[in-house]
């Protein structure tokens with residue numbers, strides 16, 4: 403694999419920002435792509451929670467037929483009344499396109515918009531066994547901040563990763579529950 407600075411994503415792919423006008427075309431493909439690989443069974447309400455409020459922090463990679471190849475979904479809001487915290491909630495790339503820098507490009511696009519919008523820090527969690535995701539985030543400058551025991555519904559543990567955009571936020575505390583997702587609706 404090439405090093406971080408020479409990473410070249412497949413040139414045939416287009417990278418676009420999500421917009422509500424794209425919901426009917428892409429929401430079901432987004433759900434399919436994400437639910438295939440992530441252990442958390444997110445309901446439609448979770449997707450809408452992110453996409454209605456922070457659609458501009460969602461980026462998609464499309465092939466030449468406009469099929470969905472990869473997606474990142476994120477949000478940005480003040481964290482407990484303190485720093486402006488970006489949060490990368492979901493990230494997935496279709497299996498046959500992995501290892502080519504697609505996720506790196508999507509995450510960079512989301513991070514760039516968060517930084518433009520004055521993020522102090524950016525957080526995310528990933529399963530402790532997810533080597534590809536951990537490599538990717540560490541290469542982008544994220545630091546492993548803590549291990550969260552049995553964090554996921556399937557009983558697996560997670561690492562929280564943080565990217566401190568501004569030095570002054572590097573001392574902020576963390577929490578063990580997941581306040582980044584909306585409460586599950588009763589039927590979910």
Ligand SMILES: CC(C)(COP(=O)(O)OP(=O)(O)OC[C@H]1O[C@@H](n2cnc3c(N)ncnc32)[C@H](O)[C@@H]1OP(=O)(O)O)[C@@H](O)C(=O)NCCC(=O)NCCS
Pocket residue numbers: 403404405406439440492493494495496499500501502503504505506507527528529532533534535537538541
């Ligand atoms: C994690 C995921 C999004 C990465 O997508 P991708 O487009 O392949 O990512 P990139 O090509 O940008 O970078 C992947 C990095 O992981 C490395 N990698 C890939 N598979 C790996 C493996 N099995 N073991 C170790 N490293 C691996 C790649 O070599 C690359 O690192 P490098 O450039 O330093 O060599 C993708 O594997 C995926 O969709 N997984 C399922 C969903 C998921 O786990 N999402 C993340 C939740 S936090």
